[in-house]
Amino acid sequence: MIEITLIQKIxxxxxxxxxxxxxxxxxxxERHLLAMRDEPPPESGDLMNRETWAKAxxxxxxxxxxxxxxxxxxxxxxxxxxxxxxxxxFLEANWGAxxxxxxxxxxxxxxxxxxxxxxxxxSLFFDWRKQFSLEEKFGFNKSTKGLxxxxxxxxxxxxxxxxxxxxxxxxxxxxEISFAFPETWWVLVFVVFFxxxxxxxxxxxxFIIPLFNKLxxxxxGELRDxxxxxxxxxxxxxxxIEVIDGSKRSGHSNAYFTGFGKFxxxxxxxxxxxxxxxxxxxxxxAHEVGHYKLGHIPKRLAISFFLGLGGxxxxxxxxxxxxxxxxxxxxxxxxxxxxxxxVVFSLVLGFFTYWLSPISNxxxxxxxxxxxxxxxxxVGSPEPLVSALRKLYVENLSHPLPHPLMTTFHYSHxxxxxxxxxxxxxx
Numbered sequence: 001m002i003e004i005t006l007i008q009k010i011x012x013x014x015x016x017x018x019x020x021x022x023x024x025x026x027x028x029x030e031r032h033l034l035a036m037r038d039e040p041p042p043e044s045g046d047l048m049n050r051e052t053w054a055k056a057x058x059x060x061x062x063x064x065x066x067x068x069x070x071x072x073x074x075x076x077x078x079x080x081x082x083x084x085x086x087x088x089x090f091l092e093a094n095w096g097a098x099x100x101x102x103x104x105x106x107x108x109x110x111x112x113x114x115x116x117x118x119x120x121x122x123s124l125f126f127d128w129r130k131q132f133s134l135e136e137k138f139g140f141n142k143s144t145k146g147l148x149x150x151x152x153x154x155x156x157x158x159x160x161x162x163x164x165x166x167x168x169x170x171x172x173x174x175x176e177i178s179f180a181f182p183e184t185w186w187v188l189v190f191v192v193f194f195x196x197x198x199x200x201x202x203x204x205x206x207f208i209i210p211l212f213n214k215l216x217x218x219x220x221g222e223l224r225d226x227x228x229x230x231x232x233x234x235x236x237x238x239x240x241i242e243v244i245d246g247s248k249r250s251g252h253s254n255a256y257f258t259g260f261g262k263f264x265x266x267x268x269x270x271x272x273x274x275x276x277x278x279x280x281x282x283x284x285x286a287h288e289v290g291h292y293k294l295g296h297i298p299k300r301l302a303i304s305f306f307l308g309l310g311g312x313x314x315x316x317x318x319x320x321x322x323x324x325x326x327x328x329x330x331x332x333x334x335x336x337x338x339x340x341x342x343v344v345f346s347l348v349l350g351f352f353t354y355w356l357s358p359i360s361n362x363x364x365x366x367x368x369x370x371x372x373x374x375x376x377x378x379v380g381s382p383e384p385l386v387s388a389l390r391k392l393y394v395e396n397l398s399h400p401l402p403h404p405l406m407t408t409f410h411y412s413h414x415x416x417x418x419x420x421x422x423x424x425x426x427x
């Protein structure tokens with residue numbers, strides 16, 4: 001019988017608390033949706049007819065039940081990995097050698113990457129079922145099985161390569177810098193780490209997205225002229241407006257902008273262009289421009305920077321604490337070993353930061369309201385954006401009236417009715 005340490009018990013309780021809370025949260029939301037399924041409430045207005053409303057409800061219920069099964073499986077898998085596989089992997093590989101700087105950074109990074117990649121293999125089954133069962137049932141799947149497999153292979157190769165390179169660099173930097181700056185090495189290492197993240201934000205749309213999707217310049221015509229005019233009017237000055245072939249995988253639609261500075265570009269899903277009128281797309285673009293003009297991206301990056309810096313500070317503290325390693329059933333000889341400490345953070349941190357999600361979502365929803373207001377002012381009326389949002393909800397079968405607690409914990413965007421009320425009540 002394995003002996004469980006106090007720290008392991010705390011982590012297991014945190015994991016159980018999250019999965020239990022999520023279960024009851026989803027059950028509450030399902031009861032809330034079922035109560036309205038056959039008779040749309042008056043506040044839903046004329047958004048959907050009864051058939052579409054029932055279908056949107058069924059889609060939300062199906063996703064909720066699927067997620068509950070996935071959560072339970074993930075919890076069982078975590079317990080097994082956390083109590084058995086994780087300690088075995090690091091103890092049996094003689095990771096004490098890393099303390100004396102003998103183990104190669106590449107070897108350490110390779111083992112960590114293999115370990116974390118292997119943990120993602122079971123999720124492939126759920127991804128397959130979601131794509132070819134759930135999404136297929138409600139008419140959203142446009143992908144072929146062959147394309148899905150190719151996507152997963154490409155994603156696995158890229159993910160493994162990025163992880164290996166980044167981890168090897170982090171381990172090497174830690175070893176080199178911690179000798180000269182034993183108390184502040186974490187600041188310098190995090191700055192490099194964050195800088196690489198910013199670089200990826202620039203490189204991702206240019207080099208990575210094209211490996212999966214075709215990006216084409218928006219063709220000449222009224223739509224492009226109006227979008228470019230709006231871009232100039234709002235001072236956005238986008239480098240390009242591109243169309244992504246999202247329809248080859250899904251019937252869902254969206255729009256976003258990526259990059260920053262002179263590298264920013266606007267991306268529209270081809271499904272969005274098919275579903276909306278020119279003035280509606282213009283309003284959607286104005287909303288995305290609003291995020292940029294109102295400084296939401298720098299604010300989010302700043303928050304991410306300081307949270308990440310705090311995370312590296314904690315990592316630096318735990319790295320030099322023998323009780324931390326012993327608490328996770330690792331030998332104290334591993335103290336100051338970067339690789340196992342990093343894996344611990346990857347496995348357990350989410351169970352504690354989960355409870356902060358309402359705070360993050362609150363500010364995200366606030367930014368969405370602000371961007372909506374910007375779009376209203378930019379196009380001169382709330383109606384184009386209201387109409388666009390309504391189409392997005394109907395086409396994506398998004399339920400407009402989730403349980404309030406579900407919104408608090410999981411919604412980074414306000415609900416449709418909240419956005420409509422805010423747009424039409426503003427002066």
